[in-house]
Amino acid sequence: MSILDTKIEFLKGVGPKRGSLLNQELSVYSFLDLLTFFPYRYVDRSQIYTISQINNFDTDIQIIGYVKNKKEVGVGRKKRLFIDFVDSTGSVNILFFKGLNWLNKSIQIGARYLIFGKPQKYGTKISFIHPEMELLKNSSKTPTYNLYPIYHSTEKLHSIGLNSKGISKLSAQLLSLLKDDVLESFSFNMIRDYNFLERSKAFHEIHFPTDTKTLSQAIYRFKFEELFFLQLALLKQKFLRRQKFQSFVFEIVGDKFNNFYHNHLGFSLTNAQKKVMKEIRQDVLTGFQMNRLLQGDVGSGKTIVAIMSIILAHDNGFQSCLMAPTEILANQHFNNISKIAYNIGLKVVLLTGKTKSNIKKQILSDLSNNLIDVVVGTHALIQENVRFQKLGLVIIDEQHKFGVSQRAQLWKNEKIMPHVLVMTATPIPRTLAMTAYGDLDVSVIDELPPGRKPVLTSHKYDKEIKGVFEFVYHELKKGKQVYIVYPLIEESKMLDYKNLQDGYENVKAIFETKGFKISILHGRLKKEEKELEMKKFLDKETQIMVATTVIEVGVDVPNATIMIIQNAEKFGLSQLHQLRGRVGRGSDKSYCFLVSSNKLTNDAKIRLKTMVNAHDGFEIAEVDLKLRGPGDILGTRQSGLLNLKLSSLVKDHAILNSARKEAQNLLESDPDLSHPSNRNIRHFFLKHHANKLKWGSVS
Numbered sequence: 068m069s070i071l072d073t074k075i076e077f078l079k080g081v082g083p084k085r086g087s088l089l090n091q092e093l094s095v096y097s098f099l100d101l102l103t104f105f106p107y108r109y110v111d112r113s114q115i116y117t118i119s120q121i122n123n124f125d126t127d128i129q130i131i132g133y134v135k136n137k138k139e140v141g142v143g144r145k146k147r148l149f150i151d152f153v154d155s156t157g158s159v160n161i162l163f164f165k166g167l168n169w170l171n172k173s174i175q176i177g178a179r180y181l182i183f184g185k186p187q188k189y190g191t192k193i194s195f196i197h198p199e200m201e202l203l204k205n206s207s208k209t210p211t212y213n214l215y216p217i218y219h220s221t222e223k224l225h226s227i228g229l230n231s232k233g234i235s236k237l238s239a240q241l242l243s244l245l246k247d248d249v250l251e252s253f254s255f256n257m258i259r260d261y262n263f264l265e266r267s268k269a270f271h272e273i274h275f276p277t278d279t280k281t282l283s284q285a286i287y288r289f290k291f292e293e294l295f296f297l298q299l300a301l302l303k304q305k306f307l308r309r310q311k312f313q314s315f316v317f318e319i320v321g322d323k324f325n326n327f328y329h330n331h332l333g334f335s336l337t338n339a340q341k342k343v344m345k346e347i348r349q350d351v352l353t354g355f356q357m358n359r360l361l362q363g364d365v366g367s368g369k370t371i372v373a374i375m376s377i378i379l380a381h382d383n384g385f386q387s388c389l390m391a392p393t394e395i396l397a398n399q400h401f402n403n404i405s406k407i408a409y410n411i412g413l414k415v416v417l418l419t420g421k422t423k424s425n426i427k428k429q430i431l432s433d434l435s436n437n438l439i440d441v442v443v444g445t446h447a448l449i450q451e452n453v454r455f456q457k458l459g460l461v462i463i464d465e466q467h468k469f470g471v472s473q474r475a476q477l478w479k480n481e482k483i484m485p486h487v488l489v490m491t492a493t494p495i496p497r498t499l500a501m502t503a504y505g506d507l508d509v510s511v512i513d514e515l516p517p518g519r520k521p522v523l524t525s526h527k528y529d530k531e532i533k534g535v536f537e538f539v540y541h542e543l544k545k546g547k548q549v550y551i552v553y554p555l556i557e558e559s560k561m562l563d564y565k566n567l568q569d570g571y572e573n574v575k576a577i578f579e580t581k582g583f584k585i586s587i588l589h590g591r592l593k594k595e596e597k598e599l600e601m602k603k604f605l606d607k608e609t610q611i612m613v614a615t616t617v618i619e620v621g622v623d624v625p626n627a628t629i630m631i632i633q634n635a636e637k638f639g640l641s642q643l644h645q646l647r648g649r650v651g652r653g654s655d656k657s658y659c660f661l662v663s664s665n666k667l668t669n670d671a672k673i674r675l676k677t678m679v680n681a682h683d684g685f686e687i688a689e690v691d692l693k694l695r696g697p698g699d700i701l702g703t704r705q706s707g708l709l710n711l712k713l714s715s716l717v718k719d720h721a722i723l724n725s726a727r728k729e730a731q732n733l734l735e736s737d738p739d740l741s742h743p744s745n746r747n748i749r750h751f752f753l754k755h756h757a758n759k760l761k762w763g764s765v766s
């Protein structure tokens with residue numbers, strides 16, 4: 068047992084009472100927990116900046132200069148003291164909201180001050196809000212301070228003397244006890260190659276930095292460590308599964324595939340599609356189960372990839388199954404695949420909750436006798452306890468809608484695992500995909516078929532809606548169709564439905580008199596009603612579809628060329644992107660109007676601007692990640708894994724990339740970490756990360 072496993076209450080200066088509060092408030096139970104309870108920021112009083120040097124808005128810094136002017140502005144509670152502060156390189160604003168009388172009396176125009184606080188940027192101007200101000204004698208030398216750590220604390224801890232300073236004292240006490248107790252986690256080679264600080268030194272530096280340079284080395288080391296071992300755990304899991312789950316080998320590219328490819332495809336594959344097909348073909352040759360996530364923007368041509376994989380399975384004597392999250396989508400897939408299947412002689416059926424029971428019975432029997440090559444369906448595929456004779460490939464569309472265990476239900480009756488291809492049109496930034504789906508292989512179609520025109524997107528305010536509707540009228544007269552979408556944040560909120568209903572009445576009043584018909588679609592309608600409205604729109608019986616986000620996923624009506632999103636400020640970026648993807652699917656020019664009120668938060672402004680300027684889903688996803696952070700994007704289950712102490716999947720791309728590469732190389736050269744040179748890594752991994760292996764057997 069290491070000294071680091073000692074209970075925290077036994078550290079000098081802690082004791083039972085403080086110990087139990089440290090447990091409760093900070094989850095610090097052991098010496099090790101305290102050692103890895105890192106400062107969340109540092110105060111840099113080791114140097115003085117000039118105003119022109121200010122480019123970091125994360126830490127408190129110091130500047131020295133003169134008060135050029137000061138004035139009180141505003142009245143009553145809005146009153147503030149406004150100071151124009153200068154040095155030889157520029158000027159900043161200093162603002163105070165409280166204690167104005169006293170401050171106004173004591174701050175002298177023309178006097179020299181040391182300012183200490185966190186700079187903020189508004190436009191091009193830098194401001195300090197309520198900084199510390201220390202009057203300096205004109206002659207006096209610059210005072211010197213240091214770089215010191217700030218720890219998170221809580222009210223309860225404060226009350227027993229464990230504020231940031233108190234915690235820092237405990238860290239010092241702990242560090243003084245440690246001799247050879249901090250074990251290195253990296254191999255000698257890694258330390259040499261990356262010039263890492265030694266682990267033990269890095270702990271000293273992260274708690275008590277000597278200077279900013281060694282501090283960043285220490286932070287870099289621990290970020291790398293965190294991401295490296297996380298990736299090692301995920302990749303190791305992938306390796307293990309490879310060994311465990313044998314699957315079928317599809318080595319034949321047969322007549323059907325060639326016939327389809329040469330005679331029925333009707334276009335050439337994009338390079339991205341070719342690359343993905345190659346990746347899939349390699350996977351199904353290995354003898355182990357394919358587990359591949361296929362990401363590609365709406366309209367990037369994932370369906371063709373799915374179909375070709377199905378034909379490949381068929382040429383090798385296997386059945387396939389394709390599961391979609393909604394009835395509408397299952398139907399769509401069925402229609403697409405049927406056309407192709409007819410040409411090349413594949414038997415395809417549709418199985419959903421609506422399939423009549425006598426037909427269902429026949430399908431189930433045919434599937435088990437291998438008389439059906441492909442079954443397309445919804446959840447029903449899981450519920451019906453379907454048995455295949457030779458299931459070789461499972462394709463799951465729009466992966467977000469299915470849970471992990473639900474997916475596994477699909478092949479619970481199989482002795483040998485089928486290959487799995489999961490398709491999603493919600494692009495996830497690479498860094499996030501690497502971590503959240505670290506044990507899936509990820510393929511990306513990052514190129515649209517040639518000739519697609521980006522959907523012309525503009526942002527309009529509510530008061531401009533009349534102009535938008537005039538434009539709509541002209542397009543309707545040309546025979547085009549239109550979506551008008553309202554936000555529905557929660558199914559239960561009556562207000563949202565009222566909003567939708569009012570919108571519907573309004574649209575009706577304007578357009579019905581002009582001879583156009585309007586559909587309405589929302590989550591409260593019965594499934595059959597939804598299908599009916601969708602079908603009417605698809606058949607051009609109605610020209611305008613007023614809807615909530617139920618139309619978000621995958622719906623394909625190529626004749627619809629306008630998407631109007633009402634209260635666009637209330638939607639998240641990925642939703643906006645999905646919604647916009649409903650238009651621009653045919654060859655005609657398409658338009659998207661983001662209609663908002665004029666009260667917009669900063670984030671909302673960024674979202675709308677991003678949508679107007681960007682069309683690539685991955686670019687949009689990157690912005691989304693920056694605005695919302697990884698947890699909110701992935702949902703709760705995966706985000707537990709993303710409880711990273713130091714590193715950020717948003718900011719630490721570069722470190723993540725090298726850590727992953729390093730982990731990959733390591734596992735390739737030494738899968739069991741048994742080589743003596745990797746002893747440190749093995750030891751650390753087993754002690755701290757082996758439990759993560761249980762996490763997320765994704766399929």
Ligand code: ADP
Binds near residue numbers: 335366370516517
């Ligand atoms: P996704 O499922 O990725 O949203 P689809 O597979 O439905 O996209 O493809 C959208 C449309 O683009 C379909 O009509 C499809 O036939 C067409 N398509 C796919 N790949 C190509 C290509 N390489 N060249 C031209 N058109 C393509």
Ligand code: MG
Binds near residue numbers: 621
């Ligand atoms: Mg699709």
